[in-house]
Amino acid sequence: MLQSKTLRRASPTIGFEKTTYYDTPQHLLKKHGLSLRIRQKAGRCEQTLKTDLGSEGGALSRLELSRKLDGNALDLTMFDDVPALAVINRQARARLAPVFHTQVRRTKIDLSRDGTGFELVYDLGQIVCAKTGRKLAEISELETEIKSGPPRGMFAFLAKLNEKYELQQFATSKADRGYAQLRRAHALKPQKHGADVPPAHTDAYAVLHAAMSDALAQYFANNLNLIAEKPEAIHQTRVAVRRMRAILRAFKHQIDYMDRKALNGELRWLQTKLGECRDWHVLRFDTAPKMRKRAPKAARELDRLAKAVHARKLPKALAIYNSRRAQRLILRIQLWLSGLPKSGGPDIALLRRHAMLGNLKRLRALG
Numbered sequence: 001m002l003q004s005k006t007l008r009r010a011s012p013t014i015g016f017e018k019t020t021y022y023d024t025p026q027h028l029l030k031k032h033g034l035s036l037r038i039r040q041k042a043g044r045c046e047q048t049l050k051t052d053l054g055s056e057g058g059a060l061s062r063l064e065l066s067r068k069l070d071g072n073a074l075d076l077t078m079f080d081d082v083p084a085l086a087v088i089n090r091q092a093r094a095r096l097a098p099v100f101h102t103q104v105r106r107t108k109i110d111l112s113r114d115g116t117g118f119e120l121v122y123d124l125g126q127i128v129c130a131k132t133g134r135k136l137a138e139i140s141e142l143e144t145e146i147k148s149g150p151p152r153g154m155f156a157f158l159a160k161l162n163e164k165y166e167l168q169q170f171a172t173s174k175a176d177r178g179y180a181q182l183r184r185a186h187a188l189k190p191q192k193h194g195a196d197v198p199p200a201h202t203d204a205y206a207v208l209h210a211a212m213s214d215a216l217a218q219y220f221a222n223n224l225n226l227i228a229e230k231p232e233a234i235h236q237t238r239v240a241v242r243r244m245r246a247i248l249r250a251f252k253h254q255i256d257y258m259d260r261k262a263l264n265g266e267l268r269w270l271q272t273k274l275g276e277c278r279d280w281h282v283l284r285f286d287t288a289p290k291m292r293k294r295a296p297k298a299a300r301e302l303d304r305l306a307k308a309v310h311a312r313k314l315p316k317a318l319a320i321y322n323s324r325r326a327q328r329l330i331l332r333i334q335l336w337l338s339g340l341p342k343s344g345g346p347d348i349a350l351l352r353r354h355a356m357l358g359n360l361k362r363l364r365a366l367g
Helices: 083-087 090-094 152-164 174-182 204-221 230-250 257-291 296-322 324-338 348-365
Strands: 013-023 034-041 044-056 059-069 097-113 116-129 135-148
Touching (some): 013 174, 034 083, 097 174, 116 152, 135 152, 135 174, 204 230, 230 296, 257 296, 296 324
Antiparallel strands (some): 013 034, 034 044, 044 059
């Protein structure tokens, strides 16, 4: 991919980097959603503190504070003015030590498309346990970071790139993957969506952006390739897809008709395909056990059948999730969302009232 004419013309820079992540033996930084690292490259050292801020349009957003170091030892006095680090007291700071390293060959390219300046970074390497030297995970990933302008140009570039190369989007950081391999308690788990309710008087496009970004974040958080609990991850992925479809319906007057129909049709396909696996899982682990007392023989036969069919459906669901069609769909949603106004439109309270009146009318029609 990096040998394509477009990327070669962009004059990539190549370097080798070693990054050491620090934490206490109890992993207090991880528990508070923080990561602390020292990166060594080209004879220089840089100390960085990160914390997640959520996502926008499915693109992960993090607060990142970096300071140059004279040596290669931690210097937390550089972050004395950072409130997030106040959760770690003086005794805990004294116990900070390396937990794992990442060692990568990094290829970096600066690009500009349609008014968007962004950085494309390809990392190839591994995550290694600092204590034992054991390899925890392989690294082969393409990162993007917006430097200037709106995100639309970057998503348009990635959509074109996806047509030529099979890309798999995910929002799980190297730090999260390293921690997941170190301790079972940090293993990547299926993620449910939050129950955030927008303020009563917020405009429609602001709520549309927030809701769709949250649904995309849930979709990426339940990466079927990284999470061991596949059935539940599939369920939460389907929940994210259903939420996207519900958002398209709820804001139909703010969305172009052709865009809405095209996106909803593809989301319906993805939801249905993933549902074939989920339905057999529910049949086996929810329905069959309830039948055991009343019809034990039938329950055993149903369990045997559901187990066999579910074993066939699970690989198919993973193939659908990883398919170029599914990846194209998610990129299309991100590209479409980045082109919408971020604010404006009617008050969300007015939309709620219209939706409630419409539902009431349909209920009355049903008798």
